[in-house]
Amino acid sequence: MTPVEVREVQVTVDCAGPAALCAFWCAVLGYERQAPPPGFDSWEAALDAWHVPDDQRDARDAAVPPAGASGPRLFFQRVPEPKTVKNRLHLDVRAAPGLAGDARMAALEAEAERLVGLGARRLQRYEPGGMDAGHVVMADPEGNEFCLD
Known part of the structure; x- marks a missing residue:
């Protein structure tokens, strides 16, 4: 090979x-x-x-x-054109590695609050369950979606 x-x-x-x-x-x-x-x-x-x-x-x-x-x-x-639709590729910012349950979500919420102070927007929170450990979807100041994971 x-x-x-x-x-x-x-x-x-x-x-x-x-x-x-x-x-x-x-x-x-x-x-x-x-x-x-x-x-x-x-x-x-x-x-x-x-x-x-x-x-x-x-x-x-x-x-x-x-x-x-x-x-x-x-x-x-x-670029001259504005963003118009959802990203097909996004960043996952690892804000709570190794944490689970309430501790994970609390860490994600704290980071979401910090990033809102920098100009981000909070879009949606996904609760832990099944294969999803829980995450928060955010948007940067120009509307590009990313996740706090």
Whole structure:
């Protein structure tokens, strides 16, 4: 059997305001805004050096795990059309790993409350039962659904 090369993935999010959505997801996940390229002290300095017009400066942004942590890079790109239907792919934010029952739901509720304070919207709570351990469906500030799991 030929070995399969493991590849990294990047999660790309189409949005209206990349910088704001990047900041939201950094706060949700404990990520950091990707550092500017070598030779630049800030993204603003890089954009100035590259002569990027003001109206194109919020065209993209990226969030990465902090040093020593693992996870996919999140790339936010501005698109002209608004979100219109439910996501076919969404993130599950593991907010209560290892917890069950009331303790799990309490942890999920606490995280939901924190994220609402950051601009998220709570959409629906699913109670534990059967194969579902219980979760909360949320939407980020631009309406992209995600779950607190």
